[in-house]
Amino acid sequence: MTSSKGLSPIGGDPSPYECPNCASPNTVYEEYITNDPEDSELGIICDDCEHQVEPGNGFDMEDE
């Protein structure tokens, strides 16, 4: 069930994920630049408690 429309969320966009720390739905995407300049990974940051979740840190961003 993967629909790719060429739209990729960027840092600052609201994310549909809940904060794993305080369960707040007020999270936004945060973009992490990797070693490959054409590749970036997305994590989330919580607006309420500022908890950050980095990609590849046990948080499965692929799971919908």
Ligand SMILES: [Zn+2]
């Ligand atoms: Zn939070």
